[in-house]
Amino acid sequence: MELETLHKRVIGLDVHQAQITACAIIEEADGTxxxxxxxxxxxxxxxxxxxxxxxxxHPDQVVMESTGIYWKSPYAALEAVGIHAWVVNARHVKNVPGRKTDVGDAHWLATLARAGLLRRSFVPPAMLRELRLVARQRQKLVGHLASEKNRLHKVLTDGGIRLGVVVSDLHGQSARAMVKALIAGRPTHEVLDCASGRLKASREELFDSLQSELTGSHRFVLHELMGHIEEIEERIARFDAYLLQGLAGEQHALASLQTLPGVDLIGAAMLLVEIGTDMQAFGSADRLASWAGICPGNNESAGKRQSGRARKGNPYVRRLLCEFAHAASRTTSVFKSKFQALVMRRGHKRSIIAIAHKLLRTVFCMLQRGEHYRDSATDYEALAVQRNAPRWIKALTKFGFIANPV
Known part of the structure; x- marks a missing residue:
């Protein structure tokens, strides 16, 4: 079968770590x-x-497979000379069995591109690609930090300290001060003096939880772990500052995303560097959700639905959206009511994926229209007035702006 030609000058690139194979199909003016x-x-x-x-x-189109991270430097080199190559999903360009060679792959890519049978993957602008490195390394650091905190908790427990039983956060201000005092070998009454009066636990409960058999080895490991934890926290703070500085020109988008339940400043910045601000690159909320791997799969044959398993998408976006969904499911919003309606029937994990899907579709509409989030079920302005009205009335009365009630 002869494929219809849509592009007369195309180049296919088969990219590997140490080699790039290129195949150009050029149609001359005389038709050859x-x-x-x-x-x-x-x-x-x-x-x-x-x-x-x-x-x-002078190609009409240049295409390459998204081979690991090897496509990035050839893409940047082509971009530098004004050629915006298409990066395509390898699943969409499988070659004919028995003809698997580098030259054959490049020729097959060029053939499909010439016939217009390829769909380009989303590649953000160069500035966002650079900030992606920062955001993704920050996610790795957050994982390392959580691992070190858990290890510190285990070493404390191994030494007989049960501080985690009586305080909600072992790395809060009071708990960390007490742990540092224990590491320094200070007596128990001095350790108790580090506790804030805002802790719910009584002094007796704290005293009982601090009775331990810490050895020199325990203190050495705890000292090293605490130093590493504080070092990682400082490093994350530097990553945050660099990321926000790089997004200084996207303040409106950042502010809009923060109006969404469950999304804070850093979360909004990390999501923005992954999906960008131009929603025309995806075309629709359905395609964005499919690209992120956060929507149900579509596998039907002979009128029977085979599987609804979600496809593999962008793992960084998926992780962020699931974090947002966990937070949004605890807020006063339409997301909380939807989560409560789903969790009894579908279970916790499927419900979180459904909320993440709804959040991403909402993000698409917000960025496309340039609007803030408005909840369909909750009036946040009325809630703020209801929560703060007694304090406002008391202050206005105190300073004479309204008369004292008789």
Whole structure:
């Protein structure tokens, strides 16, 4: 079967770690077709040569598979000379069995591109691609921090300290001060003096929880863990500052996303660098949800639905949305009522995915329209007035703005 030609000058790139295979299909003015194949290395000079070769051919379209992270540097080299390549999903371009070679893959990519049978993947602008590195490394650091905090808790428990039983957060201000005092070997009454009066636990309960058999080895490990925890926290703070500085030009989008239940400033920034602000790149909320891997799968044959399992999408966006969904399910909003309606029938995990899906569709509409979030079931202004009205009336009465009630 002959494929209809939509693009007359196309280039397909098969990208690997150490080699890039290129295949160009060029239709001349007289209707003849010319096939040109080249191989390039993966170093900077090779990528520059690839970009110059592609630029000289004046292609209508350049396509490459999203092979790991290897596509990023050739993409940047082509972008530098004004060529915006298409990065396509490898699942959409499977070659014919028995013809699996680098040259064959590049030729097959060019053939599909020439016929207009490929769909481009979302690639954010260069600025957001750079900030993605910061946001994703921050997520790794948060994971390391949680691991170290859990390890500190285990070492304290191994030494007989049950402070985690009587305080809600072992790494709160009071609990951390008491742990540091224990590490320093201070007597129990001095450790108790580090506790804030706002703790619900009594002094007797704190005293009982601090009775321990800490050895020199325990104190050494706890000292190193505490130092590492504080170092990671300082590093995360630096990552946060760098990320927010890079998004200084997107203050309106950041402010809009923070009106969504469960989303804070850092969460909004990390989501923004993943999906960008231009929703035209996705086209619809359905495609955005499919790209993130947060919507139900679609697998039907012979009129029977085989599976609704969600596909693999962007794991960083999926993780952020699930965190937002957990927080939103505890707020006074339409998301809480939806979660409560689903959790009894579908279970906790499926309900969280459903809330994450709804949140992402809401984000799409907010960014597309440039509007803040307005809850369909809750009037937040009325809630604020109801919560603060007695205090406001008392203050206005005190300073003489309204008369004292008789």
């Amino acid at each position: 077709t010319r096939l040109e194949q080249r191989q390039f290395g993966a170093f900077k000079r090779d990528r520059r040569a690839l970009a110059e070769w592609a630029q000289a051919l």
